[in-house]
Amino acid sequence: MNVKQDQLTLRPCDIDELVYGASFLGSGGGGDPYIGRLILQQEMGAASDLAVLDPSGLSDDANIIGIGAVGAPSVLIERLPNIDSFMHALECVKRHSGKKIDAIVPIEAGGLNATLPLAVALRAKLPVIDADGMGRAFPETQMMTFSIHGYIASPLYLVDDHCDCATIETRDNAKTDRWIRPLIDAMGGAAMAAAYPLSGKMLKAAAVRNTISMQLSIGRAVLGARRKKRNPVQALVKHFRAGENGPRFAARLFTGKITDLKLRIDGAFNIGRIRISDTQNPKDVCEITVKNENLIVRRRGRVLALVPDIITVVDSESAEPITTENLRYGQRVDVIALAAPDVLRSPKALAVLGPKAFKLKYDYTPLEQLHGAK
Amino acid sequence: MNVKQDQLTLRPCDIDELVYGASFLGSGGGGDPYIGRLILQQEMGAASDLAVLDPSGLSDDANIIGIGAVGAPSVLIERLPNIDSFMHALECVKRHSGKKIDAIVPIEAGGLNATLPLAVALRAKLPVIDADGMGRAFPETQMMTFSIHGYIASPLYLVDDHCDCATIETRDNAKTDRWIRPLIDAMGGAAMAAAYPLSGKMLKAAAVRNTISMQLSIGRAVLGARRKKRNPVQALVKHFRAGENGPRFAARLFTGKITDLKLRIDGAFNIGRIRISDTQNPKDVCEITVKNENLIVRRRGRVLALVPDIITVVDSESAEPITTENLRYGQRVDVIALAAPDVLRSPKALAVLGPKAFKLKYDYTPLEQLHGAK
Numbered sequence: 001m002n003v004k005q006d007q008l009t010l011r012p013c014d015i016d017e018l019v020y021g022a023s024f025l026g027s028g029g030g031g032d033p034y035i036g037r038l039i040l041q042q043e044m045g046a047a048s049d050l051a052v053l054d055p056s057g058l059s060d061d062a063n064i065i066g067i068g069a070v071g072a073p074s075v076l077i078e079r080l081p082n083i084d085s086f087m088h089a090l091e092c093v094k095r096h097s098g099k100k101i102d103a104i105v106p107i108e109a110g111g112l113n114a115t116l117p118l119a120v121a122l123r124a125k126l127p128v129i130d131a132d133g134m135g136r137a138f139p140e141t142q143m144m145t146f147s148i149h150g151y152i153a154s155p156l157y158l159v160d161d162h163c164d165c166a167t168i169e170t171r172d173n174a175k176t177d178r179w180i181r182p183l184i185d186a187m188g189g190a191a192m193a194a195a196y197p198l199s200g201k202m203l204k205a206a207a208v209r210n211t212i213s214m215q216l217s218i219g220r221a222v223l224g225a226r227r228k229k230r231n232p233v234q235a236l237v238k239h240f241r242a243g244e245n246g247p248r249f250a251a252r253l254f255t256g257k258i259t260d261l262k263l264r265i266d267g268a269f270n271i272g273r274i275r276i277s278d279t280q281n282p283k284d285v286c287e288i289t290v291k292n293e294n295l296i297v298r299r300r301g302r303v304l305a306l307v308p309d310i311i312t313v314v315d316s317e318s319a320e321p322i323t324t325e326n327l328r329y330g331q332r333v334d335v336i337a338l339a340a341p342d343v344l345r346s347p348k349a350l351a352v353l354g355p356k357a358f359k360l361k362y363d364y365t366p367l368e369q370l371h372g373a374k
Numbered sequence: 375m376n377v378k379q380d381q382l383t384l385r386p387c388d389i390d391e392l393v394y395g396a397s398f399l400g401s402g403g404g405g406d407p408y409i410g411r412l413i414l415q416q417e418m419g420a421a422s423d424l425a426v427l428d429p430s431g432l433s434d435d436a437n438i439i440g441i442g443a444v445g446a447p448s449v450l451i452e453r454l455p456n457i458d459s460f461m462h463a464l465e466c467v468k469r470h471s472g473k474k475i476d477a478i479v480p481i482e483a484g485g486l487n488a489t490l491p492l493a494v495a496l497r498a499k500l501p502v503i504d505a506d507g508m509g510r511a512f513p514e515t516q517m518m519t520f521s522i523h524g525y526i527a528s529p530l531y532l533v534d535d536h537c538d539c540a541t542i543e544t545r546d547n548a549k550t551d552r553w554i555r556p557l558i559d560a561m562g563g564a565a566m567a568a569a570y571p572l573s574g575k576m577l578k579a580a581a582v583r584n585t586i587s588m589q590l591s592i593g594r595a596v597l598g599a600r601r602k603k604r605n606p607v608q609a610l611v612k613h614f615r616a617g618e619n620g621p622r623f624a625a626r627l628f629t630g631k632i633t634d635l636k637l638r639i640d641g642a643f644n645i646g647r648i649r650i651s652d653t654q655n656p657k658d659v660c661e662i663t664v665k666n667e668n669l670i671v672r673r674r675g676r677v678l679a680l681v682p683d684i685i686t687v688v689d690s691e692s693a694e695p696i697t698t699e700n701l702r703y704g705q706r707v708d709v710i711a712l713a714a715p716d717v718l719r720s721p722k723a724l725a726v727l728g729p730k731a732f733k734l735k736y737d738y739t740p741l742e743q744l745h746g747a748k
Binding site for chain 1: 557
């Protein structure tokens with residue numbers, strides 16, 4: 001990874017680290033990272049290095065478009081995301097706006113949706129911006145910093161595997177989300193999306209910054225520990241607390257075995273809950289509630305972490321993040337939580353993506369307060 | 375009504391006759407004609423006469439767009455169709471195609487959807503074409519002569535009451551229908567649509583012709599009989615058999631009282647069945663199966679009429695057609711059937727809009743054969 005002024009260059013050898021970091025920030029959602037890795041490797045093999053622009057290097061009048069797959073992550077394992085369909089979405093954006101596109105921004109920083117926009121940028125020969133609209137993964141269109149800043153998702157383009165397209169134009173992002181959910185179902189459970197046409201000025205005001213470089217640095221810490229035969233779960237928590245992008249509170253919340261799993265696909269979401277039991281004391285149970293992403297961790301009635309703080313279940317041995325659709329009975333796991341970026345913790349943001357927005361009965365309490373820090 | 379070469383001029387005094395004919399051709403569907411009448415009166419009051427073009431007068435390169443409301447008819451009684459939303463749809467058509475629109479064609483000839491395009495044409499100061507894409511009313515996007523001729527509905531624009539818009543672009547009309555149904559549900563159960571961008575040449579090849587003049591002539595026959603205190607139901611059947619637009623087989627299938635009614639809204643359709651009993655002999659029961667429109671009439675196991683032939687339930691006294699959502703227990707009714715236009719009876723058409731397309735277990739038999747005529 002080369003650093004040239006405001007610009008990183010992403011090379012094929014960076015992919016594993018990037019994918020690890022993206023999986024972790026997925027908070028259980030954002031889709032299977034394995035698929036994202038394969039697609040990114042393929043596009044990088046065919047093209048070359050990818051320019052990753054720091055937002056501060058963008059001119060105010062640059063034209064930027066958000067890119068990501070939408071739908072139930074479990075569907076995207078079986079119906080692979082299609083870069084041709086994204087290219088068709090970009091064509092629609094250009095035809096509709098009459099403007100060229102200057103750069104691509106990932107709509108979210110987690111999982112599959114963190115890598116797909118990079119593959120699209122490679123194919124389209126466009127730079128990608130070192131930022132995103134969530135700083136993690138979230139299940140709904142309006143749960144984005146772009147939306148919280150008052151920017152509209154429309155025109156939002158949904159493209160299926162046959163490059164057939166639905167364009168949604170509303171002035172209300174929650175309405176857009178209500179419209180696209182049943183449509184995505186009718187499209188087979190998933191679609192490739194382009195949304196949030198932003199100017200450079202809008203992006204600089206609203207995006208969560210440095211998420212691609214953060215993915216890389218998380219991946220570097222954990223993959224480095226694995227190579228050095230150090231405990232990767234410890235390395236992960238330590239990395240956040242030392243933090244080259246500034247320290248962030250992080251905690252290992254629970255260690256145990258998955259003993260109960262109730263997950264279903266409902267309205268193009270993966271919904272349910274997981275129970276993890278302490279292997280020494282099976283009565284000591286930790287429960288996680290899921291809507292595509294992990295929303296809340298509770299242990300014996302005590303809340304250990306709450307959305308929008310990032311909650312990720314990782315394999316206890318390898319520290320590999322496990323997305324909700326890949327959770328299985330019997331897995332030995334650690335539950336790791338990471339404080340969300342400040343921009344997700346404002347009252348305005350919490351109204352849209354805090355616990356109440358997910359119909360949880362809890363008020364948001366920052367992770368560090370729940371754990372007596374700070 | 376003035377006839378000038380290829381052109382009719384529709385005046386305010388024609389509205390009642392037109393609406394009667396449109397209700398009859400609705401075959402139970404197409405939405406409440408009362409609302410269509412009010413909207414058309416309002417637009418005609420504000421504008422003036424409406425030019426109705428014969429298709430043969432169209433140049434081959436004219437740009438024509440289909441107009442109609444979509445969704446469950448019972449929703450359109452409570453959420454009135456909105457001409458502003460149609461105007462927004464026309465703006466989208468123009469912006470997307472980069473061409474001006476030369477004329478409007480109703481997507482169907484029945485009920486509300488026969489009058490709404492006329493109101494839109496008045497507001498948009500465009501002529502309407504004396505033709506449509508069904509020759510009656512049908513519940514699905516692909517059940518149109520335009521579709522049977524291989525023309526695509528896309529881009530199809532759905533606009534809600536707030537002028538928010540969804541654009542569907544597929545190369546498969548059945549897929550378009552699968553996409554729009556759940557979307558219409560999410561839009562509140564109904565939407566204003568523009569679809570089937572056609573050239574004059576395409577329209578001349580595919581449209582059912584003379585449907586507006588046919589609506590007027592049906593209305594003239596029945597409203598004339600009412601004024602002259604003659605039996606309007608008899609006048610209706612006689613009109614078809616004499617037929618100024620050529621004779622068409624028509625039959626009064628049953629007379630009785632509605633004694634059982636099971637109708638529900640499902641997937642933006644009105645679905646169910648009606649039972650009508652003979653008032654003298656209550657065991658003599660006639661049953662009609664409904665999916666927005668009346669699909670099949672059976673009496674003691676014998677089929678009396680089958681889709682695509684037009685099946686309309688009328689009030690026994692006034693001959694007023696009763697749309698499916700306005701059927702009520704206890705109504706005294708006649709069931710009238712009218713042979714469908716030949717274009718709907720081809721094997722290609724029947725595959726799309728015949729009994730099997732509605733999952734009925736019957737092969738299509740023309741109305742006149744079922745009744746021993748030829």
